[in-house]
Amino acid sequence: MSEFAFYFIASCLCITAVLSVTVKDVFHSSVWLALSLLFVACLYFYLDAGFLGVIQVLVYVGGIMTLFVFAIMLTSKIGDHSIRQVNHQFWGGLMVAIALFIVLVQVVGGNPLARLHAAGSSTDLKTLGTSLVTTYALPFEYISLLLLAALVGAIVLGKVKK
């Protein structure tokens, strides 16, 4: 049952991801991305990382995807189907990506870790919260600084200069 769930989620994820980079319309592309991000969130739930799944839905699907949609709407005419969406190195890029995948699979296949079946103990939310504000308090603060900087930078860059 749980195996089936994984393979179902995985195949849906793969399909939506592929569609998000191949469909013609940019708006559709962003919708497929949102779907694939949702499937990633499902994968997190599957891996007993419920908190992360919630964050994924909130931040990505709720926040970032909204931004994407806004950006697409602001740059209006790019949704035009007559405009070519891929550049001239389509086949080169495809081949490199495929070769990369093959090589990476080879790497994984040769590694005994890949056959690890038994899962360890799952992390509960309390442990996560505690370690976030104790052991990893410093990087946590740095991230908040980074977000602040991104916020200020976005305002500065996005301001229409009079």
Place this chain on the structure above:
Amino acid sequence: MVKIAHWIPVFPFLAFWLNMMVGRRLGKGAGYIAVAASALSAVVSFLVFQGLFAGGTSYSLGTWITINGNPITVGIIVDSLTVMMLLVVSVVGTLIQIYSIGYMAEDPRFSRFFAYISLFMACMLGVVLADNLLLLFIFWEGVGLCSCLLVAFWYEKPAAAAAGLKAFITTRVGDTGFLIGILILLASGHSLRFADLGGLPGHDFLMTVAALLIFMGAVGKSAQFPLHVWLPDAMEGPTAVSALIHAATMVAAGVYLVARSYVLFLDHPLALQTVAVIGAISAVMAASIACKMNDIKRVLAYSTMSQLGLMMLGLGVGGYTAGTFHLMTHAFFKALLFLGAGSVIHAVHTQDIREMGGLLNKMKVTGITFIVGSLALAGIMPFAGFWSKDEIFLAISHQGNPVFFFAAALTSFLTAFYMARLIFMTFFGAYRGKHHAHESPAVMTSPLVVLAVFAAGLGFIGSPLCNGVFQHFIEKGDEVVALNYSMVIFSTVLSFSGIALAYAITIRGFALPPAVLSNISWLTRLVENKYYFDELYDFLFVQPFLRLCGAFKRFDALRVDGFVNGVAAFVGALAQVIRKAQTGLVENYLLMQAGGMLLILLTIMGKICRLF
């Protein structure tokens, strides 16, 4: 009190910096600073002189570097020779700088002049105080540099600039030999301290070569026979410089060097013999050229060279005290003569003695002091030059080589002749110039008077009348001089006959019969053209070198530049092709990046080549 000796060169050096930095704003003060600094040096030199009698000795300020386990010390030598030189340099230097305040008064680079002079004083005092060859060499180069700077002081004149260059390059030939000599001593593991130069172990031939190379440095500095060509040209510099550097002190540094490393020469007779031969050749040759010169400063320049040759000859025949004694007296009377010449030039605005004459009435102080100096140089009885020249004669006769004695006698005769000729043409007869002559200001004449007193009286400290005080001081009671009457009569007759001949020719208009004159015309031409040394060197060294440089220049322009430009053109052409890879399109770069990542992965996996 001798432990203050190392402060002696410091004062002029500080004056150099001060004049270099703020000299322009000081105006006349620049000169006063320089004079004060060297006067201070003179005072300290006197204190050291006293300290020497109180039993002071050489001392070391510490080790500078160690070469081959051979420590090079920064040592200060304090002995009679050094103290004598210190007094001569600082006293003569101070007097000449006082004179310069008047002589250079209208020069726009007044402060620069005194900066250079102060630097020269510092280096010269350093030469005298250094207790080993390497330290001496450093200051030695310093005085060479100052000489070049001061000869070319009026560098707007092309002749002065060329003369400065010539002085520098010619002495550099000697200095290169000097340096090689030092390196030979170092390489054979010898100490470079003067105190350790006696009885050097090692191959006799090698040590002789080292001694000769060191002498080569002295030859260049003292303008001796093969490397003498720069000194007459150096007269392009200000006359005060000629007096200080090219008469009294720097050129005497060569003689000082030989005297300082005298034990090395004593151990190797061939080297000592060479010193004597070179000295004799220089003395006679320069004296003969001086007889035909019409430029008042050039006469004195050749005279300097001749007298330095005489000192070398004296040292070379074993007359250590004779050479150093003559060095001291010569410093005073030759400085006097140059300053007097400067005063004359200042008054008549020419250097050609054919345009002078009868100046004694117009310039009493200059004239009388100049005559005193000339008599001292010519070796007339009570004056300083007589006693020191007599010493050299005695040393030569003691050694017993008739050729040397003849050379010294001829030099003495010629010296009396050309100095008398100079005096008669400058101060007697009718005035032939156009410019109104006048006496120089007191700031210039008072040093002349002081120097004249020295030129007249200094000889007595080395004369038998004073029981050879100087000789005892220098040699620590080795030689006892007795008044040799036959020698006194001989040299006096020699000098007076020279003066008489000059009187006959210049005042009485005496001339040899034309038949005789035409017979010796080749000789006069030879002398007039300074034995064609400039032409010979030009032909032997300068022209071939210029041709070589031309060949190198062509090689450089064609081959080297061609190669370099070719490489540049190749790279440029290649870049024209390769830069097309910079499309400016991010996706191209990214594709390359991804491809590179792939290659790295494959390499790590060992698919391409096994790195790990």
Place this chain on the structure above:
Amino acid sequence: MIPLGHFVILSMFIFCIGVFGVLTQRNAIRFLISVELILNAANINLVAFNKYYGSPDGLGQIFALFVIAIAAAASVVGLVLVIAIYRLRKSVFIDDFNLLKW
């Protein structure tokens, strides 16, 4: 239980799709979409390893959290840049921006 390798291969597949998108998309917004895919691929890996190794303080999840935060910051700035460039040059196509050319 699913072997760990399957998660890894899944994440690699997503990663390679992201790389493919980055290499081939002209549109700057789709370019950013591809970047999001790459980041998510990394996150899948982190969470899977956290689960299988049973990290006691949940380091993998915390790291994934950080990655999400950074990705958010990156896409915000990226999108603003796209909009700014669009205002300036009336285009969002990357191959129109070739000022770095020779």
